[in-house]
Amino acid sequence: MAKELMKGNVAIAEAAVRAGLNAYFGYPITPQTELLEYLSARMPELGRTFLQAESELGAVNMVYGAACTGARVMSSSSSPGTSLMMEGISYIAGTELPVVIVDVMRGGPGLGNIAPAQADYNQIVHGGGHGDYHPIVLAPANIQEAIDLTYGAFDLAEKYRSIVVILADGSLGQMMEPAELPEMKEAIMRTPDWATYGSAGRERRFLSSIYLDPPQQEKTNFRLERRWQEIKAKEVQYKEYFLDDAEYAVVGFGTSGRIALSAVRAARAKGIKIGLFRPVSLAPYPEKELYELSKRLKGLLVVEMNAGQMLEDVLNITRSQIPVEFYGRMGGILPMPEEIEAEIDRMVNESAASDGHPRDRWLARFGKMN
């Protein structure tokens, strides 16, 4: 199939349609809205369900209900709206239902702004909802990857009865790139042995996240944790660039990883042996791979569009065995490749700092400018 020029939000929507999306429920919020708008025409055209909900609370609970029937379902939002969905996300996780949620992140906290950011890392990867649960989180860095990850997200969700979050940001949602779309599937309505679609010809079922008896709840939580162990063992995804002979590496996900690649290329052109490690699955995080990589490096630079949320995970994984530095832009501002390149130069040329937290050093360097 030939490549088409597509906007990120539309590409994600069409990828979901082609993956057999049966029903979509959402609420308008910038910079995600085109996804909803596109599906408002596309889904009815195919005889599938589209509904604009009264709120993100409504949307996530419609998705919750529809997922109970075995239908392939999705919702999408952006940071403040995703915060509102956290209640439903926790319930969906507790009921063990396959649901795909797209979060096109924007600047925050609060109403913030509509520019791209990555500050939902903590609320998505480490769970913004209550209780012990783990969504699978996939972070695309370009539109082709957004299509491919979305297309595969539903199978992944159904395989593990899990939530899969496509964690994008406003720049990915809004930008246009040529990309290839996958094959079209019919709308998918499954009848797995847990789904509630009417009890004709079988015992009746119920789906709930309530386990009033604490030992039963604990048993369920153990089951969820064991399933997460399996996901961690099998579903890690990451990309490596110029790492074969690298002495240093940048770690970045999604858009910040993509921008960092330009900086890495520029540094390589100057003779610096540096590469890029880009986790694609933020949960499960490529822990082993990053740890093994770190053992043969002189230093790591973590680049994010937040105040160092993934940084904490990187520090944890690398176990303070090598110097780690951090560079972040916040509030809807993208880091420029030159800024990252300057940080690479500094890391390579200055003696490694051993004092304090990388975030403190970053704040000492940049915090006073604002």
Place this chain on the structure above:
Amino acid sequence: MENVTMQEQLVYDRPESMASVQTHYCPGCTHGVAHRLVAEVIDEMGIKDNTIGVASVGCSVFAYNYFDFDFVQAPHGRAPAMATGIKRVLPQRFVMTYQGDGDLASIGMGEIVAAAARGENITVIFLNNANYGMTGGQMAPTTLPGQKTSSSPGGRDVEVAGFPIRTAEMLATLDGAGYVVRRSMHDPKNVRMAKKAIRLAFETQKNGLGFSLVELLSTCPTNWGMTPVQALKWVEDAMVPYYPIGDYKVNPALKELKF
């Protein structure tokens, strides 16, 4: 002595749509009556295998244990949204929510109004017992002016806590509503009227006439601090005057139905 052959005649049995289990409801609570009425209607319409219920949060949180058909359990107030999700992907199924007044008229007001306005083709069984029963009898949006609860110990002061919400009247103003009525369960006559209304609500759904809701005035003897009989009397004397029994929205097509 003459031989008499006794013919056994069954006059009262558990509806098939009710599971054969004991409920956790307090003695004298009308949840049991409401459950039975819903189950009888579902049996009579023969739609047990074709119905999906949505339980809410509150005393009826375990409704899924008592009804013998497919059920899901919603977050507090969100049952109409969950029901919408189910109905939209399975339009041929009957979808029912079973909600209390704290769930529906307070935390879930957004979801119920939106569902009614959309004309969502679902049936809502709405129990109004003028307090939060499950958490021990706190003030609800339906608590009457002056009514003492565990969070309005001096009686509901409308200057501070505002006024009760007449849900059926409010939802009936929405064009998407096909059938919205209020009934009570304080005596046999009203119980029979309630059952007929529940039947009409499901007929509304069956005929695709839009959103249907039956508000049922209910007792909460435990939290009201009354005997079951006193509680029934209080429904009649205190609740019915504030929440009149009546038909607030009836799609004209329902009057033509024969069943």
